[in-house]
Amino acid sequence: MGGLRLVGQQRIALMICLIAVLSARTVAVPIIDSNVQMRIDQIVNDAIAEHCTPGAALVIGTAKGIIYSKGYGRLTYDLDSASVTLDTMWDLASCSKATATTIATLLLIQDGKLGLDDHVFKFLPMFDTEDKRAITIRHLLSHTSGLPAYTNAEKVEADRRPGESRADALIRWIANLPLVYKTGEGLRYSCLNFIVLARVNEEVSGVSQETLLRRRVFVPLRMLNSGYYLSERQKALCAPTVGKPNFRQGVVHDPLAYYLQSHGYHCSGNAGFFSSANDLSNLCRMILSNGSWEGRCILRPEIVDLIFTNQVPQSLGVSRGAGWALYSRYPYATELNVGPQKACVGHDGYTGTYIHLDRMSGTFLIILTNRVYPDDTARLNLARPILTILRQSDPLYTAMN
Secondary structure, three states: OHHHHHHHHHHHHHHHHHHHHHHHHOOOOOOOOOOHHHHHHHHHHHHHHHHOEEEEEEEEHHHHHHHEEEEEEOOOOOOOOOOOOOOEEEEOOHHHHHHHHHHHHHHHHHHHOOOOEEEEOOHHHHHHHOOOOOHHHHHHHHOOOOOOOOOOHHHHHHHHOOOOOOOHHHHHHHHHOOOOOOOOOOOOOOOOHHHHHHHHHHHHOOOOOOHHHHHHHOOOOOOOOEEOOOOHHHHHHHHHOOOOOOEEOOOOEEEEEEHOOOOOOOOOOOOOEEEEHHHHHHHHHHHHOOOOOOOEEEOOOOHHHHOOOOOOOHHHHHEEEEOOOOOOOOOOOOOOOOOOOOEEEEEEEOOOEEOOOOOOOEEEEEEEEEOOOOOOOOOOOOOHHHHHHHHHHHHHHHHHO
């Protein structure tokens, strides 16, 4: 009987996803004609010519497919370096928070193993202290826990106990850091929130975050070039982030993620996830399809809604979705993008990555670069000018002018 009930539940979930997809209204999408393509190409090629990044991959698409996609430049500035393709893998840096850790958390919420308002100490007893006891999963997802923005890996290592793993030492260290404000009474973007969240995901699921995501997301979505711990084949596909003599390719750039992931298994929820433009396109299409992918329900629609719904108390006067930035300012959003069904969300990464989801127009934008190569001196923001072009080419938005 238990098996029959499970099948029934799966059928119900599938029906919900299918209804959500079929009932989704058809909207106008950006008109990516030759002129728009030329303008976008010019922006990216200028950045490469000015040595702001050796290369880039870009995708514009909808739930139904790709509108425009292209690889630009090379993996490094060397003339004999491989050209960027849509299968080139990139160190996503903080985009890992949105595309990996948040998705893992949403899966566990969907399974009933986690709740947004569950307290972290329930899963990590070292957080059962007077100042940390109030921290919940929602606080971590929305950066309202009060934890500091970052910490020093060298200090963590100096404090590590004999026989203690680096992952355990880092979690213990974070649990002992003083809060920068009382939980729930402020918002400070923090890598530590997502390092803790990934560890909660692993404690609750009983497997590494990578294993959880591979089983539930990467395999069904055919995300073959995505992961934390890469094979030699995958490393060769990666855009490097550090030049010689400390050349780094397919190994995470972020210091805390590098420290935590140096001995395998555990995943650093703040960074450390590698993926390609093609793979991330499938993930974005699934999200914009209300959690459905080729007739299979990955996330139920009400779970996907959490990404596009403000998770921050109204009294703070700011907004964040579950694991994603919730936008209100042009060109990232407009006055039309109000409410979960019309919201625009996104996330950027230190290495030069950016992902944008526009639920109202049903479109997404992926920009992947390795602007930190070779010495982390270049500065780059491709998202703003490209989003401006897309706003100007989308009938849905131009009609309001």
